[in-house]
Amino acid sequence: MGYVITEDPCRREDMSETHSNSKSQEEDDSQVAQLEKLKLDNLEGLAETCRQDEPSQEKAKEEPEGSNIPEDLNGKEALMGSDHQLDLEEQELLWASEEDLEIQQWSDGSSYKGHMAMNLKGGFGEFKWANGETYFGEYYKDHHHGKGIYTWPDGSQFTGSFYLSRKEGYGTMTFADGRKYQGLYKADVRFGPGVESYSDGCQDVGIWLGPRLLRLCTLLPGAVSVTSFPEFCPPSNGDLGNNKYTSSELPEGGLEDPFEFRYKILLKEDSFTLPDKIYCYSLDTDHLPITRSQHREFDSHFYRDDNKEEEPNDCIADIVHKASNVKDIYLHVSKHRNRPEDFDWNICSVMRDEREKFGPNGPRERSAERLIKMAGSGDLESISTILRHDLAHVDVSDNSGQTALHAATVNGHNNIINLLLDNGADVNKSNDEGLSALSLCLMLFYSTKSFWPNVAERNLPEDKEEKSKLVLDSSESESCFMNDKDMEKNGDVLPICGGSLQTSVNDKTGASFESDVVDSTGDHNRNTNLRSTMELLLLRGADPNISNIPMNALFFAIKAADVSTAQLLLECGARTDVRLKTQHGSLTPLHIAAALPVAEGIRMTEILLHVASDPNISAEDEDYVYDHDRGETNGVILGFSMKGGLETGLPLYNYFDKIPCVPEEGGRTPLHVACEREDNYKFARDIISLLLAHNAKVNILWSGHSPLSLAIASGNDLAVKELLANGADPNLALSRGSGSALCAAVNIAYEKKRTLAARIALVDRLIKAGANILMPIVIGGGKRTVLGTATDYAYFKYFQDKRIAHTPYHALLPEERDTYNARKQLLEHLGKLTREAILAKEQERAKEGIVREANPKGNVNVTAGDGSTPSTRTFFKYCYQCGRSVGVKLSPCLRCYSIYTCSKLCKKRSWDELHKAECQQLTGKLSGRMSTTGRASSKMHSTRGGKNSPAKHLHGEKESLGREAYGDHIHSITENYSYN
Numbered sequence: 001m002g003y004v005i006t007e008d009p010c011r012r013e014d015m016s017e018t019h020s021n022s023k024s025q026e027e028d029d030s031q032v033a034q035l036e037k038l039k040l041d042n043l044e045g046l047a048e049t050c051r052q053d054e055p056s057q058e059k060a061k062e063e064p065e066g067s068n069i070p071e072d073l074n075g076k077e078a079l080m081g082s083d084h085q086l087d088l089e090e091q092e093l094l095w096a097s098e099e100d101l102e103i104q105q106w107s108d109g110s111s112y113k114g115h116m117a118m119n120l121k122g123g124f125g126e127f128k129w130a131n132g133e134t135y136f137g138e139y140y141k142d143h144h145h146g147k148g149i150y151t152w153p154d155g156s157q158f159t160g161s162f163y164l165s166r167k168e169g170y171g172t173m174t175f176a177d178g179r180k181y182q183g184l185y186k187a188d189v190r191f192g193p194g195v196e197s198y199s200d201g202c203q204d205v206g207i208w209l210g211p212r213l214l215r216l217c218t219l220l221p222g223a224v225s226v227t228s229f230p231e232f233c234p235p236s237n238g239d240l241g242n243n244k245y246t247s248s249e250l251p252e253g254g255l256e257d258p259f260e261f262r263y264k265i266l267l268k269e270d271s272f273t274l275p276d277k278i279y280c281y282s283l284d285t286d287h288l289p290i291t292r293s294q295h296r297e298f299d300s301h302f303y304r305d306d307n308k309e310e311e312p313n314d315c316i317a318d319i320v321h322k323a324s325n326v327k328d329i330y331l332h333v334s335k336h337r338n339r340p341e342d343f344d345w346n347i348c349s350v351m352r353d354e355r356e357k358f359g360p361n362g363p364r365e366r367s368a369e370r371l372i373k374m375a376g377s378g379d380l381e382s383i384s385t386i387l388r389h390d391l392a393h394v395d396v397s398d399n400s401g402q403t404a405l406h407a408a409t410v411n412g413h414n415n416i417i418n419l420l421l422d423n424g425a426d427v428n429k430s431n432d433e434g435l436s437a438l439s440l441c442l443m444l445f446y447s448t449k450s451f452w453p454n455v456a457e458r459n460l461p462e463d464k465e466e467k468s469k470l471v472l473d474s475s476e477s478e479s480c481f482m483n484d485k486d487m488e489k490n491g492d493v494l495p496i497c498g499g500s501l502q503t504s505v506n507d508k509t510g511a512s513f514e515s516d517v518v519d520s521t522g523d524h525n526r527n528t529n530l531r532s533t534m535e536l537l538l539l540r541g542a543d544p545n546i547s548n549i550p551m552n553a554l555f556f557a558i559k560a561a562d563v564s565t566a567q568l569l570l571e572c573g574a575r576t577d578v579r580l581k582t583q584h585g586s587l588t589p590l591h592i593a594a595a596l597p598v599a600e601g602i603r604m605t606e607i608l609l610h611v612a613s614d615p616n617i618s619a620e621d622e623d624y625v626y627d628h629d630r631g632e633t634n635g636v637i638l639g640f641s642m643k644g645g646l647e648t649g650l651p652l653y654n655y656f657d658k659i660p661c662v663p664e665e666g667g668r669t670p671l672h673v674a675c676e677r678e679d680n681y682k683f684a685r686d687i688i689s690l691l692l693a694h695n696a697k698v699n700i701l702w703s704g705h706s707p708l709s710l711a712i713a714s715g716n717d718l719a720v721k722e723l724l725a726n727g728a729d730p731n732l733a734l735s736r737g738s739g740s741a742l743c744a745a746v747n748i749a750y751e752k753k754r755t756l757a758a759r760i761a762l763v764d765r766l767i768k769a770g771a772n773i774l775m776p777i778v779i780g781g782g783k784r785t786v787l788g789t790a791t792d793y794a795y796f797k798y799f800q801d802k803r804i805a806h807t808p809y810h811a812l813l814p815e816e817r818d819t820y821n822a823r824k825q826l827l828e829h830l831g832k833l834t835r836e837a838i839l840a841k842e843q844e845r846a847k848e849g850i851v852r853e854a855n856p857k858g859n860v861n862v863t864a865g866d867g868s869t870p871s872t873r874t875f876f877k878y879c880y881q882c883g884r885s886v887g888v889k890l891s892p893c894l895r896c897y898s899i900y901t902c903s904k905l906c907k908k909r910s911w912d913e914l915h916k917a918e919c920q921q922l923t924g925k926l927s928g929r930m931s932t933t934g935r936a937s938s939k940m941h942s943t944r945g946g947k948n949s950p951a952k953h954l955h956g957e958k959e960s961l962g963r964e965a966y967g968d969h970i971h972s973i974t975e976n977y978s979y980n
Helices: 022-032 041-052 057-061 088-095 262-266 292-302 324-335 347-351 363-377 380-388 404-410 414-422 437-446 464-468 474-481 484-490 498-509 521-539 553-559 563-571 589-595 600-610 650-654 670-675 681-693 707-714 717-725 741-746 748-753 756-768 790-798 814-847 904-923 932-937
Strands: 002-005 102-106 111-117 120-128 134-140 143-151 157-163 166-174 180-186 189-197 203-209 212-216 579-582 585-587 777-781 784-788 851-854 860-863 964-966 969-971
Touching: 143 292, 157 292, 180 324, 189 324, 189 347, 203 324, 203 347, 203 363, 212 324, 212 363, 363 380, 363 404, 380 414, 404 414, 404 437, 414 521, 437 521, 437 553, 521 563, 553 563, 553 589, 563 600, 589 600, 589 670, 589 681, 600 681, 670 681, 670 707, 670 717, 681 717, 707 717, 707 741, 707 748, 717 756, 741 748, 741 756, 741 790, 748 790, 748 814, 756 814, 777 790, 784 790, 790 814
Parallel strands: 002 102
Antiparallel strands: 102 111, 111 120, 120 134, 134 143, 143 157, 157 166, 166 180, 180 189, 189 203, 203 212, 579 585, 777 784, 851 860
């Protein structure tokens, strides 16, 4: 059957690879030589079929002379193997007889002989063009689709696979001049591993992109690795990932397509895209869209032999770990991993950079190596020659990913950088470690600088010798204990000052950052060149977010307190929501800026806030334990009984008006970081002020602490004043046994930050700001907890110090005696505040008609103004002298029954100092002597010597009196709260 039409609908001009001159030969080399590594398995099976069902010579002679069909197909069989065999039934169906083959002829002399389906070429056939080009192989819907052989008149030949009439997969390209390329193709061009062999035995080996090598298999000298800078790669814990390097990461979530036009959406639905059976009259796949279902159809035909089981290839299985700049190529290699090549070399040799298995370097390899070497040495003329004559790809790299741009950047050759970028070099290309040219420049530039230690990364010096460099001398450190007036006058209460810290680090590095003074002129010039190179890369389009190894570019500038560079990076699009993974949680640039112990940290924080950085962003360290809280005991301790009576604790809530609420808790915010700083109180206060001005949350918890309690724990009274003035809640309920802000002020773990006078002044300031000393506090931990006040919490913490609390006074060292005396005075002050708060609250309740009425039997009745006894109102019982209500046994005054005391000493002191006149006023009489019966029954542990008695240092004798007898009556008094 013959047909005569005007033109071949499947003929493609880009397949007409004539090689009439050297220029066309080079073009063919660039487009054809990339996909030559694919096996012709399908064609091999088809050739076997042709061999079995070859038409007789007589029938061949009867064919028309103008058909240009070869007399036999035996010549094609020599080019095919027998690995891929079509199903026998399909073979019989396709080549059962000569009549099944159709012949087409065109007026220009082109012809086709093969199978047809629905007037389209399909199956197996041969097409000859009038210019001498031929294709012999598989067809599908009029396209070269599958295994095939394409031959040019000059003798050049491609043997491999085609996808929609384009070379795709592994194939072999043989040229008329004797060259041969074997490798991977994509869309008619070389795309992946390949080897080009020459007649003299030389070979160009590597990863190809078009006619040029993109990646070599050899390592060239001069490459810079991140492992050479361990100071930039602190060790991270296993919870932060399995990355080889500590890195900063962009937030999760892919980028949206900025060109998501409507026609792309329509491609998702077949019915909205193309008319039905459009392939019958149009094969323009370059300009007409192909729907997903059509792609699946073509793929199923092309990859139909890929489902067979094959042994896994180790060099292909893990190739995606390579640098992102060639990730598409490696993914393409992985896509064709089940379509084995039929080459005389192993694909794994190229993937594993095993260059020694091949012949001497070819001309393309030598040109590529020379390009990278000359970029490092600064030979501008040689590089211009290579690029002008297109001898090497401008982004070619060695097997570590080092490109000419990297080499020029490392050596500071700005003129070569401009030349490479003008010739199309990718300014954001990264090496195998993920380092871009900008990252390399930043590493080299800041390697001569010392990053400032900061509390955000927990890298403050721990050695005593190193820490002494950051601490002021004794005369300066005493300034942290000034009173409020002195603080407001001087404005700087610093155990560590910015100037001292700046000097110490400069002593270590030998240079001041601001002056950029270095030890040698050469180093100074090198740093100047690197800075100009960094600025050049940014101005030429370098993306500061493209590389996060060893950290994002913005972190370099912030950790070094380089304000000008940070501002330039932000102007060039640096993101502020990137994270730096450390062993103490993922931190953002704002976290580190808020922790910088120098004045530049204030400006850095201001800049970040002005570019809309989130002031409430949290680090990933919500499980971290605050350093000063480590090792604390929240269980049962000696001297503090956790046993309570039968009451429920409701009396204390009657004295606390605020309804308890559960605050928000999570990781550290920049405000937490600034509040826990202990290096420079004034700078920290200024940063806190900036954060609060940008709506930072002031009542959020981290590690059980609020920003206010952290400022108290760090000793920064300036920060405390700033927080209270901006709405910090002093009654915010803290977690993890921290109590409240008042509890932080009386906690012995933080007492070294202030003198006794400063601690008392801090307590008074919190009370004045609204802190309620009667706020219910959970004391203890685990299953044994009890409710108490801040005073009870202070005693609980006091007894945790076994040395001070449980050692006789005469056995204490002089420094320990001073500590004991200071604690005693603070506790006495808390007892006074507790008593005043309770009396003030009872006076308010008395105005409502709720008064306390003494009972001679030791009970307390609550009466209202109308004489009724409200059952829901109960009074709080506490020691009238020390203020304790938990961990002690309370005994009433047997004269008026209106107060309670916890020990003989408290009873005597309260009688002498306070209660004597009050009791006389309540009872109308005053006895001149104490009850002898009471004194006899209370005679226990009367001396300080012998075994230690808990709390004797504070109150002389704190005997636990379960029952105290007075006269003929015995009254059993219990404490306020029950325990768990």
